[in-house]
Every structure is written in C-alpha cells, then in structure tokens.
Amino acid sequence: MTRPVHYLDHNATAPIRPEAAEAVMQALRDGGNPSSVHALGRRARMVVEDAREAVAALVNARPEQVIFTSGGTEADALALRGCGRPRAVASAVEHSAVLRGHPDVAVCPVTPDGVLDLAALETLLAEAQADGQVVVSVMLANNETGVVQPVKEAARLAHAHGALVHCDAVQGPGRIFTDVHALRVDLLSLSAHKIGGPPGVGALVATDPVAVQPLFAGGQERGKRAGTENVPGLAGFAAAARVVAAGWREEAARLATLRDRLEAGIRARQPAAVIWGAGAARLPNTTCVGLPGVTAQTQLMALDLAGVAVSAGAACSSGKVGPSHVLLAMGAGEAQAREAIRVSLGWTTTEGDVDAFLAAWAPLAARAAA
Ligand code: PLP
Numbered sequence: 001m002t003r004p005v006h007y008l009d010h011n012a013t014a015p016i017r018p019e020a021a022e023a024v025m026q027a028l029r030d031g032g033n034p035s036s037v038h039a040l041g042r043r044a045r046m047v048v049e050d051a052r053e054a055v056a057a058l059v060n061a062r063p064e065q066v067i068f069t070s071g072g073t074e075a076d077a078l079a080l081r082g083c084g085r086p087r088a089v090a091s092a093v094e095h096s097a098v099l100r101g102h103p104d105v106a107v108c109p110v111t112p113d114g115v116l117d118l119a120a121l122e123t124l125l126a127e128a129q130a131d132g133q134v135v136v137s138v139m140l141a142n143n144e145t146g147v148v149q150p151v152k153e154a155a156r157l158a159h160a161h162g163a164l165v166h167c168d169a170v171q172g173p174g175r176i177f178t179d180v181h182a183l184r185v186d187l188l189s190l191s192a193h194k195i196g197g198p199p200g201v202g203a204l205v206a207t208d209p210v211a212v213q214p215l216f217a218g219g220q221e222r223g224k225r226a227g228t229e230n231v232p233g234l235a236g237f238a239a240a241a242r243v244v245a246a247g248w249r250e251e252a253a254r255l256a257t258l259r260d261r262l263e264a265g266i267r268a269r270q271p272a273a274v275i276w277g278a279g280a281a282r283l284p285n286t287t288c289v290g291l292p293g294v295t296a297q298t299q300l301m302a303l304d305l306a307g308v309a310v311s312a313g314a315a316c317s318s319g320k321v322g323p324s325h326v327l328l329a330m331g332a333g334e335a336q337a338r339e340a341i342r343v344s345l346g347w348t349t350t351e352g353d354v355d356a357f358l359a360a361w362a363p364l365a366a367r368a369a370a
Helices: 018-030 039-058 072-082 118-128 151-160 231-269 296-305 325-329 351-367
Strands: 066-069 087-091 105-108 134-137 164-168 187-191 202-206 286-290 340-344
Touching: 018 039, 018 231, 039 066, 039 231, 066 072, 072 134, 072 164, 072 187, 072 202, 087 118, 105 118, 118 134, 118 151, 134 151, 151 164, 231 286, 231 351, 296 340, 296 351
Parallel strands: 087 105, 087 134, 134 164, 164 187
Antiparallel strands: 066 202, 187 202, 286 340
C-alpha cells in the first residue's frame, strides 16, 4: 500500500528519516553480533556504543545511563517493574504502557485541560506512605492532546516523599526541550519511531541512584536488558537522534506555525469544534479536535478517502476507535470522547498538508451540531 498523500499522524509514528533509513540499511548489510569478539562483532559493538552516545546527547544524559530496549513500551515496563518499587502512582492520561506497566497503579487525576493535578498527587503520595515504596510516573507530553505535564514539579513533590520518578518522554524530543537533568527525573523512556527512527527500538535512561533490575535474564546492556541488540534499529535511532538534536528548535517553531494555521482553519470552519487542552501548554505539533455530533470514525473514514491520515485518540494499540481514556479523564462525556480526532504534524508536514486536511474536513465540520 502506498503512503497516504497527507500524513498527519506523526504521534502514532513518524515517517522514517532518510538518514535513519540509510543507517539501518548499512547496519543490516554489515551484520555482526556486538557480543562477538571478531572484527565484525567489534564493528557492530561500535554501532551500539555510537547510538548510546547519540541518544544520551539527545536528552543530556551520559552514555552509561542509557539502556536500549525494544521501544517505548518496554522502556516504560522496565522502568516501572525494574525499579523495584511495589506501588506506582501515574497520571490518568498516561499511555497504556504505563497504566498497565505495573501491577499496582494508583491513578492521579488531571485538570479539565489535561494537566496533572499536583495537589491530588501530593495527597496520593501522603496516603501511599511513599518513602521507598512508590514510583511516580508522569509523561512529558500527552500523545493524544499534546498537553505538556508539570514533570519537574511532580518530581520535586515525589522526591520529597521518598518516591522514585519516571517520565515517559516518548513524545518529547524534536518537539520540546527534553533533558533528563532539567526534568529532575530518575528514569526516562524514549522511542525511536516517534522521532523518525525505525520502530521496535527505544531506550530507558536511568540516572545513577536507580538500580534497574532486568525483566528477563541474559547479559546484554550491562545485565539490565537481555537479548541481542537490535543493531540496525540502533543505527537508525542514532541517525534520527542526531538530526533531531541538531535542529529541533527551528523545527518546533515551524511546526507551531503550521499548527496555528491548522487551528485557525478549524475554528473558522466550525466555531463549535472543541480543541482539547487548548488552555494548557502543548506540544507544537499536536491538535486534538472534537466535532460535536460527528464521530471520530466518520471523520477518519472521510479523511482517509481524501488521502489524509489522522487518528482517533491513541492509535498505538488495536486500531479500534473507542472513547479516549485521556479525554474521559479530562471530563469529556462518552459521546464527546468518541468525537475527537488527533492531527499530529512532523518533519514531513507542509502547509499543503494542513490545507488538504482543512479542505477534506470542511464538509464534516458543516455537519456538526453547533
Ligand atoms: N508512550 C507514549 C506516550 C506513546 O505515545 C507511545 C506510542 O505511541 C509509547 C509510549 C509506546 O512506544 P512504542 O511504540 O515505541 O512501544
């Protein structure tokens, strides 16, 4: 199947950057197991260690703090289960990888704008007698609404209660400043395919005080993550990380301009449209828009026919269109939560893509119950 002409679903996965695709292909051609001592193995090891440097630099970590995984989902699971805390507290808008990533998760509410309620977090921490027992998980920015979370403030509160702090920063790099030290978190998850690298590769950054226990046995990644390293995937991750690190501020400003054009166009076509999280700080590339009386499924299908690819809520799991748990947590009713689509922009997006979306969406907007 050919790619849709107007791909506006970068939060689900970003098209692979040419630099990353080339690096993947080169590593595939080169072959080699990084654990082998012969020259081919040593070359593969160099690819892995080079990726460790590139990914560390992307989030201002040290290379030895980076543990490679099979993606953001595994990084979240490794953080939450591997940190050894028997209880977790997570925001209600976390990705399912976090909400289901620990056997005992207490959910912390968010405001109607989708921002973690810090007072509620403090109450939960006090009730949980968190000292040495709890890991708190707060995402950097939400994948459905783009709402940026007060991670630093949450980390300060959590640390004051003796909790560890994990941040799912999968949607951050390339869009907002993503720095493990500035965020003051102990654990930080990343995923290559959200930044134009290949899918199936990610990283957990673990700062020094945290002794992460592996989820399964084996020796790789200094005993913290077993399994032969995905060398081609890591080569692609490194290439994408370097491109992003070099130019993300300019790119974020470009995306914000496109997003503003998109949202102005949406409002002009249907003033009753709801832009979720509009009152909060948001990623520059994400718009979650609800159209009263028109289901997301109807919108997706009409847009798809017009060659415009967007998604309803989180597209990560089954592809089915259920009510978004993120919007429900923000106070949406069931029906409202089924009416929202997510438009997410990225490195391939042009004004032409935004205008194509608006042209295809206008007839739907005209059908909305104002
Ligand atoms: N966390 C967030 C916020 C995400 O958006 C996603 C993917 O959509 C993940 C985790 C899972 O990452 P991966 O697809 O690499 O497993």
